[in-house]
Amino acid sequence: MGGLGSGRRPGERPRRKTQDALPLDVRHLARAGALSPDAEFIWEWSSGGGVRASAVVRAGVDNVAIAFQDLRQGVTREVNSQRVRIERTTGPVGGARPWFLCPDCERRVAIIYGAGLWFSCRTCKGLVYASQGQNAGMRATRRAHRLQRAMGWPAGLFAEPGEKPRGMHWRTYWRIRAELAALIGESTEHAQDRLKMANRALARLQDNIAIVGR
Numbered sequence: 001m002g003g004l005g006s007g008r009r010p011g012e013r014p015r016r017k018t019q020d021a022l023p024l025d026v027r028h029l030a031r032a033g034a035l036s037p038d039a040e041f042i043w044e045w046s047s048g049g050g051v052r053a054s055a056v057v058r059a060g061v062d063n064v065a066i067a068f069q070d071l072r073q074g075v076t077r078e079v080n081s082q083r084v085r086i087e088r089t090t091g092p093v094g095g096a097r098p099w100f101l102c103p104d105c106e107r108r109v110a111i112i113y114g115a116g117l118w119f120s121c122r123t124c125k126g127l128v129y130a131s132q133g134q135n136a137g138m139r140a141t142r143r144a145h146r147l148q149r150a151m152g153w154p155a156g157l158f159a160e161p162g163e164k165p166r167g168m169h170w171r172t173y174w175r176i177r178a179e180l181a182a183l184i185g186e187s188t189e190h191a192q193d194r195l196k197m198a199n200r201a202l203a204r205l206q207d208n209i210a211i212v213g214r
């Protein structure tokens with residue numbers, strides 16, 4: 001029977017998820033022609049019908065200058081102005097493929113995220129994909145069910161713990177009950193996250209990254 005080693009420990013703050021950050025994809029910029037020197041584009045991130053943030057992206061020869069505005073809470077404020085380097089690699093069938101060089105770790109990435117004041121890559125932002133959280137939730141559910149089966153108790157997140165098996169110490173019994181409660185707590189917490197994510201995904205159906213040429 002596993003311990004409580006995996007998953008989030010009490011008091012540890014949940015990590016931010018990728019979909020909460022504002023992505024800027026270098027391939028979208030390239031397709032829109034926004035990487036041609038001196039091109040200037042306004043990118044907007046919207047959600048729920050309102051513009052969340054916008055950025056003026058000005059292209060240089062091997063970089064873009066991003067003037068980023070966070071428009072949430074109805075307050076327009078200049079959050080940051082930042083230059084991000086662009087590097088081009090040649091694909092196997094020719095053709096240059098552009099990359100951002102992450103301003104923090106200088107790795108080549110296709111997407112940088114504007115979470116907080118500064119754009120950088122997913123790793124530097126400490127962002128996790130939603131699916132990683134989902135997996136943690138499913139793992140907790142499976143472990144809870146395994147524990148219930150091993151104890152001969154009814155399985156299910158809403159099932160009551162059963163009797164103490166004969167010959168088992170009371171201390172062990174209560175430890176296992178505590179472990180089960182923790183797993184169920186973790187599982188339902190992730191289920192709530194998934195519900196929120198589903199709602200956001202629905203809202204995003206109407207969302208898009210609008211490109212307004214200038």
Ligand SMILES: [Zn+2]
Nearest residue numbers: 102105121124
């Ligand atoms: Zn990075």
